[in-house]
Amino acid sequence: MSITEKNGLKISSNLFNFINNEVLPGTDILPDKFWDGFEKAVHELSPINKDLILKRTDIQKKIDEWHKQNKGKELNKKDYIKFLKSISYIVEEKEEFSIETSEVDSEISSIAGPQLVVPVDNARYALNAANARWGSLYDALYGTDVIPGNKFKEFNEERASKVINYVREFLDEAAPLDQLSWKEISEIKIVEKDLILLNEKQEKYLKNKNQFVGFNGHKEKPSSILIKNNNLHIEISIDPNNTVGKFDKASISDVIVESAISTIVDNEDSVAAVDAEDKVNCYRNWLGLMKGDLEVDMEKNGKKFTRKLNPDRNYTSRDGKKISLHGRALLLNRNVGHLMTNPAILLKDGSEIPEGIMDAFIATLCALHDFKNKKNSRTGSVYIVKPKMHGPQEVAFTNKLFGKVEEVLNIKKYSIKVGIMDEERRTTVNLKECIREVKNRIVFINTGFLDRTGDEMHTSFESGPMIFKGEMKKSTWLGAYENWNVDIGLGCGFSGKAQIGKGMWAMPDQMADMMKQKIGHPKSGANCAWVPSPTAATLHSLHYHKVNVFDEQNKIKSRSKAKLEDILEIPKADRPNWALEDINRELENNAQGILGYVVRWVNQGIGCSKVPDINNVGLMEDRATLRISSQHIANWLHHGICKKDQVIEVLKKMAKIVDNQNKNDPDYQKMSDNFENSVAFSAALDLIFKGRVQPSGYTEPLLHKKRLERKASY
Secondary structure, three states, X not given: OOEEEEOOEEEEHHHHHHHHHHHOOOOOOOHHHHXXXXXXXXXXXXXXXXXXXXXXXXXXXXXXXXXXXXXXXXXXXXXXXXXXXXXXXXXXXOOOOOOOOOOOOHHHHOOOEEEEEEEOOOHHHHHHHHHHHEEEHHHXXXXXXXXXXXXXXXXXXXXXXXXXXXXXXXXXXXXXXXXXXXXXXXXXXXXXXXXXXXXXXXXXXXXXXXXXXXXXXXXXXXXXXXXXXXXXXXXXEEOOOOHHHHHOOOOEEEEEEEOOOEEEEEOOOOOOOOOHHHHHHHHHHHHHHHHOOOEEEEEEOOEEEEEEXXXXXXXXXXXXXXXXXXXXXXXXXXXXXXXXXXXXXXXXXXXXXXXXXXXXXXXXXXXXXHHHHOOOOOOOOEEEEEOOOOHHHHHHHHHHXXXXXXXXXXXXXXXXXXXXEEOOHHHHOOHHHHHHHOOOOEEEEEEOXXXXXXXXXXXXXXXXXXXXXXXXXXXHHHHHHHHHHHHHHHHOOOOOOOEEEEOOOOOOOOHHHHHHHOOHHHHOOOOEEXXXXXXXXXXXXXXXXXXXXXXXXXXXXXXXXXXXXXXXXXXXXXXXXXXXXXXXXXXXXXXXXXXXXXXXXXXXXXXXXXXXOOOOOEEEEOHHHXXXXXXXXXXXXXXXXXXHHHHHHHHHHHXXXXXXXXXXXXXXXXXXXXXXHOHHHHHHHHHHHOHHXXXXXXXXXXXXXXXXXXXXXX
16 A cells, blocks of 8 residues: 655555545645644544543443442442442533524424435445435335335336325325315416415315415416425426326326435445545545535446436425525535544554544545535535544544634634434433533434444443343333433424434335334434435425424423433343243344344445345344344353354354345355355454453444455455
8 A cells, every 4th residue: 555654644645645636626725734734633632532432441341340249239220320420421410501503504403304324435325315305205105115015117007096195195284275185186276376276177275375385387387386394395296298197187297305304424334444445435425425526427227327416406486586495415424433543544653543533624624615615505514423422521522623623624613513423321321411512513413222222232241131132122221212312402402403313214125114103203303313215215204294393392392301210221131031942043133134244344345235134124234233233142142141152053054044145146255155264254253252342342343354354355
């Protein structure tokens, strides 16, 4: 690997050249000035970063020792909380306050809707996710299981009729007519400022005439009309010559809905980026999104075309003025956390740069292009979601880091907004004080079941064997955690200013189930919730038409608050006496999930994909899934629920199943042909058998090591 030395740093030449030749031009920042400021900031911040990681280790050792000393005793919550406070795991909660973040885009502050998460290393996926701001409701329903029956690639009148009926019922709820159903209308026109809907020759109006906000085409025969509900737009397309329009008595050819209001472009759990080559690929795609010029040449159904970012959508308002609506999701960048380092840059002492510091500087540097062209943020902000922080001190460090980036890049203070992922227990129990540390730049908090469960298990590893993974969602701590996050966010003034988010629907092929269950997220007071695909975003958006999240938040403010004692209810099993077949079934479930994900990560560098589970149900998996599964087996091994030979036998059995599930992938490399020499299989072994000593139970250190080993063998 070619190295460039600059200001005492040893920088991978491809990263150095990328920044100098692709990122800096057009930012008004000269290379020497950037590298000078960058070097000083990195050497100032890196020791602080290192000390924070050491503090994590120190605290964990004290918790482990406390559980060992209290082994066999019933957990006394008061004593436990007193102990956690004595080691600064829980900090003192100060006075009430409200966040003071300003210059926030409306997609964050006032529009509630779906949030996509997309790996930044795949340009095609990133473009699809950015363009998922608008989606065809007809297509989403026609091609999924929301409406039962066969799904056809070609036009089928029977299925089309079911789709049209479903959408008409949705419109009756989201934009009801006065004494008429959308199913009955035969013509749409505009007279002066009003939308007229005709049934035969009878004229009807929207119950709330103000829901009609714009149109395209002529008033007598509009080509589309624009309706607004709960701050979300619905575009009804009208084309009597379209295949569907010909079939529809009102000539409605499609219904386009605002879908992914925001998208997290992910550098973390959904990518496999282990060196300078990988990081440059990630940064280059983000740069293209910020410049607005990211493109991908594609071929589909024998046709070649170029995918690029969608333009804004233009309409004429009911007053005859021009309306322009944002054509793309507002993009947030998820950086990596504080733990990992990267060999792309070596510091003066020869150590690797903390990857989170590098991410913050380069992500923001790329966003300077957007500050000029405003293709993404119209307020001059860059949104960075920061994962895996442990408590207020680490959040304060992120605030210091972002301030240093603003200083070096000479941009306005608090231009960098932050999202706190509430996925580590030390952040959960101190969430209010974490928010206080970034009260001038906070725009997002959320809950995440998988990582949070992984940390729950690792933190309390010595307390005893954990309950079955499937029982975790029914445990006391989880319900309290979900409510606590919303309670704290609302108490800190998030409503109308910042996002409160909920987790991922992981089954992209099971949209019918999603439509039944995921309405719980807006009802819980979450003004965004994660979805795995643009289609899922389109469907999930219907929930935000049914539920006014800001009204729900006002109701929630008066409920009884979640209790700290319930959050600290450890999900350990009470004197387990499980049958061997139940233990093996749980091991198989965990092992299959680990192997199915790891084999693609290590061998192919795929950080996120639809991985079939043990029942061949496709799940959108990222590293968080791996953390919970590996920690679960490691915990059971530690407490004698299973034995090493038993786990190895299960892993080998599951490896054959995973190999078979991937038999149609031409790039797939089998594990079961040669267990001893399979780097992927050895990674799975390490994640389990070394899981007890991994920092916070994270999988990144071992995955990165194995992926680098695999890349070196090419």
